[in-house]
Amino acid sequence: MEPIIIVRDLRKIYHVGEVDVHALRGVSLEVPKGEFVSIVGPSGSGKSTLFHIIGGLTSITSGQVVVDGQDLSQLTDSERTRLRRKKVGFVFQRYNLLPTLTALGNIEIARYFGGNTGPLDPEFREIIRLLGIEHRLHHKPRALSGGEQQRVAIARALVNRPAILLADEPTGNLDSENSEAVLGLLRDLNHGFGQTILMITHNPEAAAYADRILHMRDGRVVRES
């Protein structure tokens, strides 16, 4: 089966003033469908840049990235927007819920941009149940704990049934109890629903929840475990 993510000799250079910053220096990797992969590495190693490129948030300088059969190196800005709507779900360290909407509103707006309407399908209702947020859906983020907000963010990321779930330090703002709960949920989603997950983390214990761990340093994947 063809991998759902293929990255070949990916390079990314940012122009900061008159200085060129080489964020990625030839990254290559493949992620089969249904795999849970952790990416670990120190700050500045290029983890977030890789995450942003695979998520279609920024363009590629050179190399090739294919997500679910779509070559990102050829995409225009509007095509990258469509990629984010259909193929990618993001979970951020700081939850990034819209503060003016309820938990359900946050989920529904992602669904709206994904072009989906009508009632929530039974499988997604099952995900909400698994995440344990069905009784918190009508609360605004300020009324939710950090763990609850992150679980709502995970539900929001999955509502359009994306090909991949990209999680950037999903437990970075949580205490150990909530961290374990969120990581357990990600693993359950991966095992129960076959969801492909790419997770960035600093925490080796968190990384261990994944099937495979990629170690990055200085813009390259240096080791795999």
Add this chain to the structure above:
Amino acid sequence: MINRLVIENLKHRKLRTTLSALSIGFQVTMILAVAGLSRGMLQDSMNRAKGVGADIWIKPPGASAISLSGASMPQSVLKYFRQVPHVRLATGTAVQPIGGISTITGIDYDEFVAMSGPFRFLEGGPFQSDDDVIIDQYYAEQQKLRTGDRVRILNHEWRVCGVVEPGKLARLFVRLRRLQELTGSEGKLNQAFLKLDDPRRTQEVVQYLKSQPELAGYSIYSIEEFLSLFSMNNVPGLKAFIYVIIGLSLIIGFLVVGLTMYTTVLERTREIGILKALGAGPMDIVGILVRETVMLAIAGWVAGILLSVGAHWLINTHVRANLQSEIAPDWWPIALAVSLAASLLGALYPGLRAARQDAIEALSYE
């Protein structure tokens, strides 16, 4: 869904939303108040002109049709008018400004009453001396005057001899001769009125008067023609003034909404990044801001209508001797168009800025 987000965004910052809507509301009020005042004052002037009871209205050469001017005609011309066929009555008045847009009018009491019918006195009665002044109810209420009170006008002390119902040419009446003496314009009139034996002959008499060489340069109107002049187009500078007010409203609306939306975009930088990560395109972001702007403009418009109704009540309750206001519903769509145009112009730059915002930078914004 987007509407829900927009409404929740507006509700989230209640004070800012309220202040923005009120600012737009004041801009709408400016337009509606000026339109209402213009119309109210023209209607009031028209009603008072009708109250004279004349069939023909004559202004001296060089006088503007409905505005006050210093031009005058000799009082002796009334004798000439009285000899014109079908003219039953002829009288004239002198008008003197007394500050702002207020005037005092000199009349020959008996001639004026013969033409317009008797004054309806709410208190007091006709002139008893040369220093008596008859005032109308609005002026009495606004100045808190009653019969017997003394009032200083044109550097002269007058005694209020009577308070009459409004609607007869002027708000303050004094004896014509006394006013002419005080203003050094003995034997001069500012306008003349003719009443005919048969109003159906009005056009015939007007044509006759216009054809007389000795009346060359005089403005001679049938009362219908004269009343038709009471429109915004015929008041010098009124239209320009309204355009200036509309222009100022546009600028105020543009600045208020521009500032509101600019701070909104700055404050919501991170949220814009989230929306982009969720798949919102630049036009989705602009669409959200445009909807917020339109809602603010509509809320401001409604507030403006309510404020203008309040202003109308205040004017007509407290200063109706000087100003009269009407509610002008036909101006509501114009005010809405101005507030929408100003608001959308104001939202243009913030909207484009938000649309161009880099998603990654926005997401890392603290």
